[in-house]
Amino acid sequence: MQGKEIEQLTKLIAKLPALGARSARRIVLHLLKKKESALPALITALQEVSDNVKKCPICGNFDTQEPCAICSDGSRDKELLCVVQDVADLWAMERVGVFRGQYHVLGGILSALDGVTPEDLNISALFERLGKGSIKEVILALPATIDGQITAHYLLLRLKDMPVKVTTLAQGIPVGAELDYMDDGTIQMALSARKEL
Amino acid sequence: MQGKEIEQLTKLIAKLPALGARSARRIVLHLLKKKESALPALITALQEVSDNVKKCPICGNFDTQEPCAICSDGSRDKELLCVVQDVADLWAMERVGVFRGQYHVLGGILSALDGVTPEDLNISALFERLGKGSIKEVILALPATIDGQITAHYLLLRLKDMPVKVTTLAQGIPVGAELDYMDDGTIQMALSARKEL
Numbered sequence: 001m002q003g004k005e006i007e008q009l010t011k012l013i014a015k016l017p018a019l020g021a022r023s024a025r026r027i028v029l030h031l032l033k034k035k036e037s038a039l040p041a042l043i044t045a046l047q048e049v050s051d052n053v054k055k056c057p058i059c060g061n062f063d064t065q066e067p068c069a070i071c072s073d074g075s076r077d078k079e080l081l082c083v084v085q086d087v088a089d090l091w092a093m094e095r096v097g098v099f100r101g102q103y104h105v106l107g108g109i110l111s112a113l114d115g116v117t118p119e120d121l122n123i124s125a126l127f128e129r130l131g132k133g134s135i136k137e138v139i140l141a142l143p144a145t146i147d148g149q150i151t152a153h154y155l156l157l158r159l160k161d162m163p164v165k166v167t168t169l170a171q172g173i174p175v176g177a178e179l180d181y182m183d184d185g186t187i188q189m190a191l192s193a194r195k196e197l
Numbered sequence: 198m199q200g201k202e203i204e205q206l207t208k209l210i211a212k213l214p215a216l217g218a219r220s221a222r223r224i225v226l227h228l229l230k231k232k233e234s235a236l237p238a239l240i241t242a243l244q245e246v247s248d249n250v251k252k253c254p255i256c257g258n259f260d261t262q263e264p265c266a267i268c269s270d271g272s273r274d275k276e277l278l279c280v281v282q283d284v285a286d287l288w289a290m291e292r293v294g295v296f297r298g299q300y301h302v303l304g305g306i307l308s309a310l311d312g313v314t315p316e317d318l319n320i321s322a323l324f325e326r327l328g329k330g331s332i333k334e335v336i337l338a339l340p341a342t343i344d345g346q347i348t349a350h351y352l353l354l355r356l357k358d359m360p361v362k363v364t365t366l367a368q369g370i371p372v373g374a375e376l377d378y379m380d381d382g383t384i385q386m387a388l389s390a391r392k393e394l
Contacts, residue, residue: 003261005249009242015235017223023215029285030214031243032250032259038209043243045206046228050236052202053229062229064200088226 006032058129060105060122061090070094070102077101079136083126083155085109085143093141101139104129109142109151118154126155130162137165144171203229255326257302257319258287267291267299274298276333280323280352282306282340290338298336301326306339306348315351323352327359334362341368 006028014024031039055061056068063069070076080101084090090103106121129135140155142148152168159166172190173182182190203225211221228236252258253265260266267273277298281287287300303318326332337352339345349365356363369387370379379387 003250005245005261006259009246012239012242017227018220026214035247039243039247042209043240043247045209046240048202049206050232050240053200062203064202
């Protein structure tokens, strides 16, 4: 009844993260109503990304240049390496704009349940980078979940004999949060890591 | 830091209905990770829709053929016309698959707040269709909101002197609903429209 082109597009959009059949139909209708403006602009933008964006061979970030803008930025600190799970985390760090070192994207974290082993992650490239000797500190900015902490622990063990300082992001109460709404684990962690003023 | 192509695509996706900056970033990352599969398929599907889908000049539905598959389907009842607000409502009716007549999409409803007048809607084309004389019943399937009911009332007044039966969708308790969770208006409506068994 809707023509197979519309159905096919709806199906593809429904598979994108955070979307389902209903929101996909809404998006397709929105695009059909803006066939002269939003639709061609979206097609062009997707095509540009498809043609020009590459994965950085050094850190794993996505960018139009190779190596990416961060890896080739001479003003950034080459001694500081921040290890993240995903490009999304790298983007989050960059939005804050405080970190001036470089990144290494693991492309996932170890998971016994999902069968993710060290070989599945971008770990050997990490040690290759460390082997070159210019990195002095590795910041493990991995998720504060069990799998994230297991991955951090695994990397820490392998980094123990290398001449680098290994640090991790501080855990505690997020800025702006009320104690009443915090989970027990966070309060416990914040209390045991309390700082003298 | 991300390259302007990625930023531009994220901006366009964030403007789609039901999406925002965060979900747009998630979708862009998902597409970047599937640059060889999901991304080209999505571009092709969008291009196909852009090239082939047209608005039906009779009813206002979107389809690849002109007039649309519903308007040109000889087996459908030409005496029954269902008036809906939007193509989304037409699709919802078609998903049910029970209605075998034809449609007329208004493209909106009257709204004093948003300044929508009868001239802004696809109403003159509706009366042109009715003037041809083959339609015997008009079903007003408009939203059960105040604006929807005002639009239905407006159409009813204009249809009064025409030789057509005017009906509207029944209002009452939705299938599967519990009385306890229904709003007062719905219960009141269902009670006053109660049926003898």
